[in-house]
Amino acid sequence: MDYPEFEAEFKQVYEAILNGRGDRDLSADAARLSALAAQIDDEDDREDAYLEVSVIESAAARGLAEPPPEIIMRAREAYTEAVRDDGTDAERLTRAEQGIRELERIADGGDPDEQRAIGSLEHILMMLIGALRDDAMTDRTER
Structure with a gap:
């Protein structure tokens, strides 16, 4: 699948x-x-x-x-946009970094449980950012 x-x-x-x-x-x-x-x-x-x-x-x-809290639905939408895999690595990196900022903004209005859930999304974006930066470094050293 x-x-x-x-x-x-x-x-x-x-x-x-x-x-x-x-x-x-x-x-x-x-x-x-x-x-x-x-x-x-x-x-x-x-x-x-x-x-x-x-x-x-x-x-x-x-x-x-x-239904799910509105804040969680907004966070999921921001996350979904941030992890899109179209475009160049630089474009994806920019989107992921913008996603982190947006999730932080959304989390500021949440209760502790919502903030933890949004923090999980931020963590995944941080891993993506690290991977994209590693790929960029590898590309530079191979040239």
């Missing part, structure tokens, strides 16, 4: 959450998505998928009547 296939499945569940979910069993959805995430070959993509599964698990833990 590749990440875009997983993402399509995740988005269906996430949209159901945003649109009122009805009688959907989010625990079953989380278990199914977790099993799909485990099948993703690329380690970074697999970690991203598990992070998204945690969003569904959080929603399941809160119960069916309560």
